[in-house]
Amino acid sequence: VHVRDPSKESETERACFKYLDLTSRSFAAVIKELNPELLMPICLFYLALRGLDTIEDDMTLPNEKKIPLLRNFDSYMEIDGWTFKDNGPNEKDRELLVNFDKVIVELKRMKPEYYAIVRDITTKMGNGMADYALNAEHNANGVNTIVDYELYCHYVAGLVGDGLTRLFVEAKLANPALLERPALTESMGQFLQKTNIIRDVHEDFLDKRRFWPKEIWSKHVDNWDDLFDTSNPVFRRKALECSSEMVLNALKHADECLFYMAGIRDQSVFNFVAIPQSMAIATLELVFRNPAIFSSHIKITKGDACQLMNESTQNLRVVCDVFRRYLRRIHKKNDPRDPLYTAISLQCSKIEQFIESIFPSQ
Ligand code: PS7
Ligand code: MN
Ligand code: MN
Ligand code: MN
Ligand code: MN
Ligand code: MN
Numbered sequence: 001v002h003v004r005d006p007s008k009e010s011e012t013e014r015a016c017f018k019y020l021d022l023t024s025r026s027f028a029a030v031i032k033e034l035n036p037e038l039l040m041p042i043c044l045f046y047l048a049l050r051g052l053d054t055i056e057d058d059m060t061l062p063n064e065k066k067i068p069l070l071r072n073f074d075s076y077m078e079i080d081g082w083t084f085k086d087n088g089p090n091e092k093d094r095e096l097l098v099n100f101d102k103v104i105v106e107l108k109r110m111k112p113e114y115y116a117i118v119r120d121i122t123t124k125m126g127n128g129m130a131d132y133a134l135n136a137e138h139n140a141n142g143v144n145t146i147v148d149y150e151l152y153c154h155y156v157a158g159l160v161g162d163g164l165t166r167l168f169v170e171a172k173l174a175n176p177a178l179l180e181r182p183a184l185t186e187s188m189g190q191f192l193q194k195t196n197i198i199r200d201v202h203e204d205f206l207d208k209r210r211f212w213p214k215e216i217w218s219k220h221v222d223n224w225d226d227l228f229d230t231s232n233p234v235f236r237r238k239a240l241e242c243s244s245e246m247v248l249n250a251l252k253h254a255d256e257c258l259f260y261m262a263g264i265r266d267q268s269v270f271n272f273v274a275i276p277q278s279m280a281i282a283t284l285e286l287v288f289r290n291p292a293i294f295s296s297h298i299k300i301t302k303g304d305a306c307q308l309m310n311e312s313t314q315n316l317r318v319v320c321d322v323f324r325r326y327l328r329r330i331h332k333k334n335d336p337r338d339p340l341y342t343a344i345s346l347q348c349s350k351i352e353q354f355i356e357s358i359f360p361s362q
Contacts, residue, residue: 004032004039015102016043023050023093030275035268037171040106041114042272045163047096047103048077048122051084053156054097056129059207060088063133070130074123077104113170121163128155142210142224146249149213150190153197157189164273173266184263187256188273194250195280198243198287202228203297216249217242228294239294244340247288247330251347254281255354258323261316262358274312278322282308285326289333320355327352 006014020028020043031043055061055069065086069076076082081101087094096103107115132152136142143149165185168174178185197204197211204211205228214224220242221227227239257277264270282300287293300308311318331348334341 012102012105015099016047016106019047019096019099023096026276026279030272033268034272035173035266038167038173041110041167044103044107044110045118048107048118049125049160050093051097051100052122052126052129054087054091054093056133058087058091063137067130067133070126070133073126074119077107077122080104114167117163117166117170121159125155125159142214144214146213146215149211152211153190153193154186157193158186161185161189168264168269173269175263175265178260178263184256184260187253188260191250191253191257192276192280195283198246198250199283199293199298201293202295212246216245230295236291240289240291241338243287243293244289244338244344247284248340248344248347250284251351254323254351258320258355261319271313274319275309278308278312278319279305281323281326285329288330289335317359320359324352324355
């Protein structure tokens with residue numbers, strides 16, 4: 001196992017690891033365990049995208065400032081000494097942008113093949129975030145159709161998957177055939193991002209941001225705010241039914257995620273991709289038919305996270321067992337009074353059968 005030696009690192013390299021720790025909850029640990037060939041490139045890829053997301057998430061920045069920053073971020077990250085100090089005081093990741101010049105020094109030291117991938121994804125994500133911010137201004141701060149919802153998830157997560165897959169293949173740590181199956185990569189990002197959007201619905205509501213598509217919620221309530229009116233029992237039931245539809249929509253990516261992971265050839269890369277996916281299926285089970293999502297920020301327990309870490313650092317069979325376990329729990333929690341009861345039940349069976357076909361439980 002590879003261990004970092006901070007005494008052999010440059011000052012800017014140490015700074016990058018410091019901002020990685022400061023800005024990420026779950027990713028810091030898995031990035032630091034990566035194969036040394038990809039450790040620094042993926043750390044820098046993460047910091048570039050985290051910088052972009054810190055601008056996107058800052059609701060104190062007016063769109064006339066935010067949009068050009070997002071669109072030009074790929075050029076700014078090539079300017080020696082560039083920093084950004086205008087994030088609102090509450091923006092938890094503002095320190096990263098205040099010290100971004102140190103990240104830029106390291107970006108310039110990357111292998112050109114890796115840097116080209118990082119730059120390409122940063123360009124595309126920044127423009128996608130800008131399109132969304134502009135569009136939100138005209139649509140009561142949110143997305144309308146399921147197509148728009150999935151396009152947003154593509155910009156902020158599908159593209160990350162694309163960049164990571166190209167890095168894995170370039171480093172010869174994944175099967176190049178993955179590059180010919182972009183739908184599998186897209187599902188990896190969509191599954192993580194959709195789960196995050198379902199779980200964070202209350203936090204985003206407080207920030208006046210809405211990612212749940214109107215095409216879904218309007219089938220359940222007339223006004224978006226009704227979902228958060230926990231004093232009304234009818235709205236409480238409607239909100240749960242609406243969240244069931246969001247969970248069902250996310251579940252359609254699960255089988256392709258398992259398929260993608262079969263293409264990974266390096267243990268450290270496997271751990272890096274499998275841990276977030278296991279956390280996502282467990283989070284999906286936690287949010288399913290859980291009214292607390294509309295009034296608080298919920299998270300899986302430390303104990304469960306710990307067990308998932310151990311299980312996801314073994315092999316695909318064990319990760320499939322994790323998926324099977326949480327799918328059975330979703331299946332059991334499903335309520336016959338839910339209008340989507342049958343659809344959810346069928347979807348769970350379908351994924352369980354897919355797992356059975358690759359790893360029969362004899
Ligand atoms: C480059 C490792 C592995 C093929 C910063 C990993 C926010 C869910 O709600 O902070 O803002 O607090 O928990 C990560 C596919 C992206 C998608 C995306 C970059 C998986 C900026 C992660 C992560 C592709 C946009 C969680 C998508 O953020 O959310 C690297 C394969 C960043 C991955 C955002 C979200 C990540 C996310 P919140 P988080
Ligand atoms: Mn964001
Ligand atoms: Mn964010
Ligand atoms: Mn957030
Ligand atoms: Mn979120
Ligand atoms: Mn969050």
